[in-house]
């Protein structure tokens with residue numbers, strides 16, 4: 001297959017955004033939150049866990065520790081008890097309390113509205129910072145690349161990156177900034193509903209005519225000889 005030019009890839013990326021915008025006009029953050037702090041904590045808890053699983057534990061969590069001040073003085077093991085149904089709960093409980101302490105000590109009790117400062121908080125990486133900046137502060141400085149966005153971008157041939165961080169760089173280069181905002185929510189919905197990790201429903205996909213992976217066998221770790 002001839003190598004696709006950058007211009008053609010950009011055109012395709014824009015078309016992907018256009019079609020998914022049309023398909024999911026009301027896409028929004030599925031994590032229940034009411035403040036920048038509750039959003040931050042919910043996003044931190046969502047790593048390697050479904051949003052539905054997070055939404056089950058956050059009502060009690062935020063009832064007991066509604067803000068950084070309360071969470072900063074929480075007992076880590078008590079936080080762990082509340083969130084123990086989600087993956088990596090021990091580390092996440094510790095990060096919730098440590099991040100809250102830093103918010104109190106370094107940021108006067110307010111979640112910082114700054115991508116770089118957010119990433120100084122324990123347990124906060126670039127993906128979490130992007131989600132918080134976009135959804136809590138309405139500032140779009142990047143694209144939150146989670147497992148769905150990463151898989152779809154790879155299948156669409158928009159990135160060959162080995163990590164979500166590198167995939168984000170490729171997407172930022174291909175997609176005009178004014179289109180970055182909805183990418184995370186809309187692509188996640190496509191990943192959940194249609195572009196499944198194991199069984200993509202290409203016959204139902206609005207991108208099948210512009211996706212180089214459409215109707216091709218899914219490459220699994222086993223198929224690639226990996227464990």
Ligand code: SF4
Pocket residue numbers: 152155156194195196200201202205206207208209211212213214215
């Ligand atoms: S055509 Fe298939 S592989 Fe490509 S994005 Fe759609 S569901 Fe995924």
